Amino acid sequence: MFSGRSGDELLISVISSNNFSLANKLVSRYKTFQSDEVLMAIAQNFPCEISIVAEYSDEFYNETLKNASDLMNEMTLCGHWVHRKLAQLFEGTLWIIYLFWRIRNMFVWLFFKHRVQLYQHALELLVEVNSKIQDLDDADSHRDFYTNPLHEAVRQNAYRMVERIVYDFPDAIWSANKDGHGIIENAVINRSEKVYNLLHQMSEHKNVYRTIRDSSGNNLLHLAGRLSPMHKLNHISGAALQIQRELQWFKSWVTYFDLVGT
Known part of the structure; x- marks a missing residue:
């Protein structure tokens, strides 16, 4: 049994x-x-x-x-x-x-x-x-x-x-998952801020994240620019707030990449 x-x-x-x-x-x-x-x-x-x-x-x-x-x-x-x-x-x-x-x-x-x-x-x-x-x-x-x-x-x-x-x-x-994305990349794609912050603090290879690329040549900024998955967007009411949240998410990554000089 x-x-x-x-x-x-x-x-x-x-x-x-x-x-x-x-x-x-x-x-x-x-x-x-x-x-x-x-x-x-x-x-x-x-x-x-x-x-x-x-x-x-x-x-x-x-x-x-x-x-x-x-x-x-x-x-x-x-x-x-x-x-x-x-x-x-x-x-x-x-x-x-x-x-x-x-x-x-x-x-x-x-x-x-x-x-x-x-x-x-x-x-x-x-x-x-x-x-x-x-x-x-x-x-x-x-x-x-x-x-x-x-x-x-x-x-x-x-x-x-x-x-x-x-x-x-x-x-x-x-x-890596079936799409070839590591957990850091997967966290960015799925807007999993808590997971990303956790892994960024835990990892001894933070510099790798600045230049990491997937099989299509996308870095983390490219992945952050993707549209948020529907199961994430559905938690935000209204198209205007959804767009605002997406812009805030992408701008935060642009700032990050400017700071690290990538």
Whole structure:
């Protein structure tokens, strides 16, 4: 049940349903995989890392209430009944806003808690799957398991997955897809800014990126000038905003090439 083609399909189905917790329990029963499809399923369904916007702390609330209280005391000390009524109204309004803010934060945290757990389970599964691929006797076959999933992760801008695969398989940074593009070129074509920034920081061969060319003689500036893939453009509403985003992307690369003198 946990081996062969049917075993892979079972795990792929669980991953495709985003049940990474169950997938983690199942993967411990596997000795190996038949193809790259398990890792590919992770790449296609890898959740986005949550960037939680910093919420106002209790210290902020306490300081705000203290300042408001001082203001209300000053209004009350003025002695006029209008000031006292305004102070009472202001105090009641402030506490209502505070109450709604705290309730909002509670629901937001419940949502983020689920997303964070999903992301952690997906990362744990990725580490375990990579480990089983590393255990294969034939080290040369490793690239058959990670190449396509790696480029899919680049396309999805799943930079944490790219980082983990390159960490576990250092030679993966030089892998090419079926079109002959390396992961840096693939990141540029697919507008995967996070992946490109990650690889640019990790690589000890940054100078190579300035002159790298594909089989058609295109450098990174030529690839940046291509129209963005539809799955990226569809996230931007309106043709005007899409054009603006494309121009900004290309101008940033023109600036980059001017700086490096290429």
